[in-house]
Amino acid sequence: MKIYANGVVANEDVSFELEKGEIHALLGENGAGKSTLMKILFGIEAPEQGDIFLHGEKTTIKSSQDAISKGIGMVHQHFMLVPSLTVAENIILGIEPKKNGVFINMNEAIRLSEETAKKYNFDIDATSKVEELPVGIKQQVEILKALYRGAEILILDEPTAVLTPQETDELFVQLKKLRELGHTIIFISHKLDEIKAICDRATIMRNGKSKGTYHVKDITTDEMSRLMVGRDVVxxxxxxxxxxxxLALSVRNLTIKGSTGKVRVDDLSFDLKAGEILGIAGVEGNGQGHLIEVLTGLNKHYSGDIYLFDSDVRNLGIKDIRNLKLAHIPEDRMTFGCAKNMSILDNMFSNQYDSDEFSGKVVLKTKVIEKRAEDLIKEYLVKCKSYKQNVGMLSGGNIQKVVVAREFSTNPKIIIANQPTRGIDVGAAEFIRRRIIQFRDEGCAILLVSADLNEVFELSDRLAVIYKGKFSGIFTDVKNLTEEELGKYMLGLKKDEVLEGIIYE
Ligand SMILES: Nc1ncnc2c1ncn2[C@@H]1O[C@H](COP(=O)(O)OP(=O)(O)OP(=O)(O)O)[C@@H](O)[C@H]1O
Ligand SMILES: [Mg+2]
Known part of the structure; x- marks a missing residue:
C-alpha cells in the first residue's frame, strides 16, 4: 500500500510475484500505479503497508543504494543520466575507481565500462558524451549502469516508449540474452504486441490494485486491454x-544543417492541406526533429521556403506562429512539453493567457480558466486530484495528456503532432487518435510524426518516409501498404526517384 503525501492512494493491497529468470510485464492504464510499485521495490518510495520478500526472505528496501546492494536495478521512465558526462563517467558515477584514493581514475573507468559492455554484448563507445547519443544508446547506458552495479533483477519502466521499432528489436535481443544469463526483468509497456513478443508472464494493474498475473501465451492482446481499461478498446x-x-503548409527546397554543419534536412519539398493527415515515418534521427524545429519557429537557420497559410515562416516568431493557429505536441514532454513545477492549470493555459477568451482588461478571467481546466481534465481523462496539482506529480502518461489537452484546446488550424501518444495507455491513445481524426474532419491540417507504425498506418491519409533528410517514398494508398514494405523505405533499402503526390500542383 502506498499513499502519497497529498492523499493519492497509488498502490492498494498489491500482490506481485517474480520468478527468477523470467521477463515479467507490468501493465495498466496511466496512473494505475506501475511506476509507484517499482519505486517501492527500488527503495525510492516507502510503502505504508505490506511486505517484500526476496529469495523467500522478508526484507525491507530502505533506499536505492540498499536496493542496488540487494541486486535490484532500475531504469526510470524519464532518464536520469548526466548529459554532460561521458558514458564511462555515467556508468561508474557514485562508485568511481579512485587513483591514490582521491581522484577519479578515468582510464580505469573506461576499461571497466568497456568490460561490462562486452560481457553483456553491448556495442557502446565508453568515451562518447551522453548528450550526443541517440535515445536508444542512452537507454543501453542506463541498463549497463544497473548491470555494472550487479543488478540481478532489472526494472525497466517503459523502456520502449522512446525507442524506434528497430531500436526496440535490438533491446529485445539484449533482454533475451540477459534472461539466458539468469537475470530477471520487469518490463513496463503500453504496447501490447511487445508484451506478447518478449514477456513470459504479465501482471495487470488497475486503479492501484493488481488484477491478476497471466501467462502471456494464454492471453490475447484484446483480453489484456479489457482487463486494463475495463472495456473493449478499438x-x-x-x-x-x-x-x-x-493549402496550410507549403515547404520548398528546405535544407537544414545541424550544429556540426552536417546536412540534416536535404532539399525537402511538400504540401499539407486543410482536412488531411500527412504522416511522416522514419527511423529517428533522419531529420524529423530538425524539420519540426524549423516549422514551429524554434530554429531560423535554414534555406528554402516555408509558407504557413501564405505567411513566410522566416518572418514569424514563435508567438506569431501560434497566432496562425498552429498547435505543436513536442516529442519530449519533459524538456519542451511542460513545466514540472507549475500546476496543471498553468501548464494548460500558459500559452493562451493573452487570448481574448481568457484575458479580461486587467486580470485573467480566473473562473473561466478554472472551469476550462476542469473540463479538459475530464475530457482527456487526466488522473489527478485537482488542477492545482503540480504536473511533476502526475504519472508519465498523464503528463502527456496535459500537453495534448493544452495543444488541442487552442482551436488549431494546423497541428504538428510529434509522437502524440508516446507513453499513453491503449484506452487514452484511442481517444487521442479519434480526436486527431475529428480535427481532420473539421478541416484542420495535421502533420503527424510517429515512431508507432500502427499509429501512422491508422491515421495517415498520405504517408511520407523520411530517410537521411530526404523523402524516400510517398504513399497515398496507405491501407494497402505493408509494414515490411514501409520498413524497406525507412532503412533506405528502397527509394523512389520520382515522388508523386507530395506537392499539390
Ligand atoms: N510524487 C507523487 N506525489 C503525489 N502523487 C503521485 C506522485 N507520483 C505519482 N503520483 C500519483 O500516483 C498515481 C500512480 O502513479 P504512477 O506514476 O505509479 O502511475 P503509472 O502506472 O506508472 O502511470 P503511467 O503509465 O502514466 O506511467 C497517479 O495518480 C499519480 O498522479
Ligand atoms: Mg509510470
Whole structure:
C-alpha cells in the first residue's frame, strides 16, 4: 500500500510475484500505479503497508543504494543520466575507481565500462558524451549502469516508449540474452504486441490494485486491454473520405544543417492541406526533429521556403506562429512539453493567457480558466486530484495528456503532432487518435510524426518516409501498404526517384 503525501492512494493491497529468470510485464492504464510499485521495490518510495520478500526472505528496501546492494536495478521512465558526462563517467558515477584514493581514475573507468559492455554484448563507445547519443544508446547506458552495479533483477519502466521499432528489436535481443544469463526483468509497456513478443508472464494493474498475473501465451492482446481499461478498446478506425481544403503548409527546397554543419534536412519539398493527415515515418534521427524545429519557429537557420497559410515562416516568431493557429505536441514532454513545477492549470493555459477568451482588461478571467481546466481534465481523462496539482506529480502518461489537452484546446488550424501518444495507455491513445481524426474532419491540417507504425498506418491519409533528410517514398494508398514494405523505405533499402503526390500542383 502506498499513499502519497497529498492523499493519492497509488498502490492498494498489491500482490506481485517474480520468478527468477523470467521477463515479467507490468501493465495498466496511466496512473494505475506501475511506476509507484517499482519505486517501492527500488527503495525510492516507502510503502505504508505490506511486505517484500526476496529469495523467500522478508526484507525491507530502505533506499536505492540498499536496493542496488540487494541486486535490484532500475531504469526510470524519464532518464536520469548526466548529459554532460561521458558514458564511462555515467556508468561508474557514485562508485568511481579512485587513483591514490582521491581522484577519479578515468582510464580505469573506461576499461571497466568497456568490460561490462562486452560481457553483456553491448556495442557502446565508453568515451562518447551522453548528450550526443541517440535515445536508444542512452537507454543501453542506463541498463549497463544497473548491470555494472550487479543488478540481478532489472526494472525497466517503459523502456520502449522512446525507442524506434528497430531500436526496440535490438533491446529485445539484449533482454533475451540477459534472461539466458539468469537475470530477471520487469518490463513496463503500453504496447501490447511487445508484451506478447518478449514477456513470459504479465501482471495487470488497475486503479492501484493488481488484477491478476497471466501467462502471456494464454492471453490475447484484446483480453489484456479489457482487463486494463475495463472495456473493449478499438484499435482501428473507419475514416471518412478526405475533404481537402486550403493549402496550410507549403515547404520548398528546405535544407537544414545541424550544429556540426552536417546536412540534416536535404532539399525537402511538400504540401499539407486543410482536412488531411500527412504522416511522416522514419527511423529517428533522419531529420524529423530538425524539420519540426524549423516549422514551429524554434530554429531560423535554414534555406528554402516555408509558407504557413501564405505567411513566410522566416518572418514569424514563435508567438506569431501560434497566432496562425498552429498547435505543436513536442516529442519530449519533459524538456519542451511542460513545466514540472507549475500546476496543471498553468501548464494548460500558459500559452493562451493573452487570448481574448481568457484575458479580461486587467486580470485573467480566473473562473473561466478554472472551469476550462476542469473540463479538459475530464475530457482527456487526466488522473489527478485537482488542477492545482503540480504536473511533476502526475504519472508519465498523464503528463502527456496535459500537453495534448493544452495543444488541442487552442482551436488549431494546423497541428504538428510529434509522437502524440508516446507513453499513453491503449484506452487514452484511442481517444487521442479519434480526436486527431475529428480535427481532420473539421478541416484542420495535421502533420503527424510517429515512431508507432500502427499509429501512422491508422491515421495517415498520405504517408511520407523520411530517410537521411530526404523523402524516400510517398504513399497515398496507405491501407494497402505493408509494414515490411514501409520498413524497406525507412532503412533506405528502397527509394523512389520520382515522388508523386507530395506537392499539390
Ligand atoms: N510524487 C507523487 N506525489 C503525489 N502523487 C503521485 C506522485 N507520483 C505519482 N503520483 C500519483 O500516483 C498515481 C500512480 O502513479 P504512477 O506514476 O505509479 O502511475 P503509472 O502506472 O506508472 O502511470 P503511467 O503509465 O502514466 O506511467 C497517479 O495518480 C499519480 O498522479
Ligand atoms: Mg509510470
Amino acid at each position: 484499435l482501428s478506425f473507419d475514416k471518412k473520405p478526405v475533404n481537402l481544403g486550403e
